[in-house]
Amino acid sequence: MSTDYLEITKLHVEFDGFVAIDSVDLTVLQGDLRFLIGPNGAGKTTLIDAITGLVPATGSARYGSTELLGRKVHQIVRMGVGRTFQTASVFEDLTVLQNLDIAAGFGRSPLSLLRKRRSVPPEVEKALTAVGLESLALRPAGVLAHGQKQWLEIGMLLVQDARVMLLDEPVAGMSHEEREETGHLLKRIGADRTVIVIEHDMDFVRTFADSVTVMHGGRVLAEGTVAEIQADERVQEVYLGRSVAAITEEVG
């Protein structure tokens, strides 16, 4: 249990001289549902991009004892580190079932790839139930509503049994009920995994976060429980560019 954690040290990402991530340290333990918040452009997505190999970075990002930086995207996934995207990206021409089946399949032998899928693999079945898309299994993913696509993406990580899940704004654009459901799903998923969720909505964060990291201008501004974060003056100053009064009112 204790080897299962994500440890980021001195992470640094630059785009043509613009420093998007500036010496970030971050440790997330298994079972600690971590929320990552911060104003637009704070570098939240870029942090996930760096961990998952999408953008080059210096410093270190270790999962247990393995260094993730410098590896190829698909190798990082194979080590159990999965992510979703801010704009849901599923294979629209393929059915929900096919999407999940593909996600389940990176370990398949070339020969088994040449065969037709005859039954639904058990892990796909489980993920379908977990994200509540059973009744839509045979529909093309393109017809799903936005929230359902996000669930499908989470399901794709579940079938992979990703040990580290990095979710970029999974509840953005969802209705209130959908958010609640997703929140509970995240709680369940997070119990035995290392999960980072990026989110803006403080109500949602308050309800479901175990701990919170606040980013601003590429740096970690504060870290702690929801209560600690809300009490932090610097956070109140920068977060979402709102006035201290507005924040206190909302928190109050």
Place this chain on the structure above:
Amino acid sequence: MKRLVPLLAYLLLAGALLLLAPAILTDFRLSLLSRFCTFAIVAVGIGLAWGRGGMLTLGQGLFFGLGAYVMAMHMKLDDAGPGGVPDFMKLYGDGKTPGWWEPFRSPIVTLLGIILVPAIVATVLGLAVFKRRVKGAYFAILSQALTAAFAILLIGQQGTTGGFNGLNGFKSFFGYAVNDPVNRRLIYFLTAIILLVILAGMAQLYRSRFGELLVAVRDGEERVRFLGYDPANIKLVAYVVSAVLAGIGGALFVPIAGIISPSDVGVVPSIAFVIGVAMGGRTTLLGPAVGAIAVAWAQTSLSENFPSFWSYFQGGLFVIVILFLPGGIAQLPTMATRLRRRPKPPADPSPIPQPRAAEPRAAEPRAAEPATTSAPATGAVA
């Protein structure tokens, strides 16, 4: 029902090729049809690489040529007899058979070569191209440039490849006289059956997990990467299979046409292959093969009657298909049904995904994010 229509179409095609065509066509027309069937085999491969895999292979002439020249070398050596020297080498070359020709005296090496030479060349090219993430128009242009280079190389080596004239004047095909009408019918049946077997195999491949994966790579290469696959490998397999099919088509073309020359393998035939596929419907199983045969047939009949008219017609047809029928002829039935049934306004499927009350996004859209990213939120069904 959904499975029945393709099966019926397949059986129709099989019936047309194996029963109808031999019964009603003259020997001359049947021999033309055999030639078109070899193009259809190439087209099936393009359907896989382009229609399913999203790789616009504008250079299949290269692999068609490799398969064809391997076969032609064997037939030349066979005609020359054991230890003999092919006739044209005595004229243009140094009167000796070059070392790299010798292995193809053996029929078994030849059959293996028809498969392996295109496969190996495609593997080397594919690895170089896909691992470097060359795609889109760059891939298309690169594959076409290689074909052009191949044709030029052939022209330059008159002593060993026959140069501009290519290899021709064959007498026998694995011991059967190529000009005998009965044998020509046999070659027709052989070609048609190979085409049908390849189509059946392709149907299986499209239904397999690999087929689903290939579509996923086509629609979201980056996304597939984030599911733990290296898309380069998946594309490579599809590309190599399409190259092998082009090679088989080329090899069968030689005994039927009686000649293979640089003008059969260069840029122009490479584009013609793709046009047939586009017209037939590149994403469907039978579309590419039927399209290839139809276009080749139209070309022959039109240029018989209006010799200089064909290229305009081909260009015009191509533009019409690209503009109005991006799915090719295969799209026509669905278009027809859609026109007949008046579209009902769809029951609003999106449970009000309201954009959240946040400031306008600064960092979007981002080039590094997967290409699949669909328009988020509103009305997913159109």
